[in-house]
Amino acid sequence: MVMNIKNSRESVNSCSHCNLKKVCFPHGLSADELSTFENSVDKTVKIQKKEKLFSRGDPLTSVYAIKAGSIKTYLSTSKGQSQVLGFHMPGDLLGFDGFADDRHTSNAVAMEDTILCELPMSNFENLCEILPGLRKVMMQQVGGEINRHHSLVLTLGQMQTEERLATFLLRLSCYYQVRGFSCTQFNLPMPRHDLANFLGMAPETLSRMFAKLEKQKVVSIKRREVNILDMDGLLGLSHEICTHAEV
């Protein structure tokens, strides 16, 4: 829950002028709907690196859209283990984990200084009442989240470590491409530790797999700078989801 001393809130510049409008809430809203909508998203939240946005058990007060920065969500177990559930970047929506019983079930922490647009749940429910387009957008966003989870389950359940890494790099590449950035050169927003955890492997294994990909001249890596040298090669290492075939 956002109540920390370091937080600050301020008036938000409108969605209609936001450069993320094509991947965020507004996507698919009519002009009229959008103007109604953006009057309800009246503030932004700033949190610093390593500061929590919400924790498991917190009441669901708002859904958030990331405007700048990056957020990691994760679960912790009673045996001291953790699982990173996702890395969330500008344009991504956060808070669906609290829909089931109005409490968050996962934790969200900033990987760097981050700015978010906050949409309080009360406003959200009212808007869903009057904006058919927003209901559609929400269904799409939630469906996208479910599809990403499906893909992650496939990755963790069936792939070897090299394939997992290749799949991840391809997904990140697409992510940047959709947002108008280079799909072959980009920076990893997360440390090795978190990425290894997300991909269900030891950090040492991740490091070895990066080295292996470099040796195959598929990518070059320098700390967090990624350069995809052979996109087809990377695709060959990954698994594409396809239609057909029984289990």
Added chain:
Amino acid sequence: MVMNIKNSRESVNSCSHCNLKKVCFPHGLSADELSTFENSVDKTVKIQKKEKLFSRGDPLTSVYAIKAGSIKTYLSTSKGQSQVLGFHMPGDLLGFDGFADDRHTSNAVAMEDTILCELPMSNFENLCEILPGLRKVMMQQVGGEINRHHSLVLTLGQMQTEERLATFLLRLSCYYQVRGFSCTQFNLPMPRHDLANFLGMAPETLSRMFAKLEKQKVVSIKRREVNILDMDGLLGLSHEICTHAEV
């Protein structure tokens, strides 16, 4: 897409008399809302064992509630592998995978002869317009699906095979308890092959883990009949999700 010769449809008895109303769509709807709702769910679908309900790529035509039987959803890859995404039983809702772009992204097949209640998307969207309670229910259902995925990702990403099986058995136990059945004695609705795939392990490994649990006198297994002998022991083998701890 449901278009097979074997299908049959018929008028459905009302939701208000359905013994699954506490875990299905109607949960949380007012009496008025429920009567409006059940007039729109005007048919059931019957499919036979091994018959598909929908496939990846099919247009999203309806969402379904399982009335009797069981459904397995899964993904297939271009390299011939598959990943079971979930086993769905009476009261469960199906079809959220198509919300992102109005096409299913996973496959759904009946594990046994199955009866479903069908809610066409056009009706669904109209109902969301006029029934605030339905919007709330949908958010809860979708949130529940997301939480289950999170839990599955944790299981696949962090746990050893024995822990995965223990976690699965506990979840199934809870599932039956909520529906009024015994939480210590029940039948596995799926073959070893599918369960092993779902849990990201080889069928042989699953078999060995069952044997290991039996040796510890935590459960007894005979084909698909499960008998939990030591619930606390099973809990000890599993991992509970908890609040606190950084990654």
Added chain:
DNA sequence: CGAGATGTTGATGGGCCTCAATAGTCGTGG
């Protein structure tokens, strides 16, 4: 009854985790 599907058990090897040491990078303060 027989054939195919389903499940169990054993032997073996490999992928990946663990432990440990080293190298490189970042941030803070003198």
Added chain:
DNA sequence: CCACGACTATTGAGGCCCATCAACATCTCG
């Protein structure tokens, strides 16, 4: 501006968990 310590990442050695292959047992159903 540079030095220091803490953090982050890489690399190697050894061993364990689990996948694979194979044989067998049991069940299901035409």
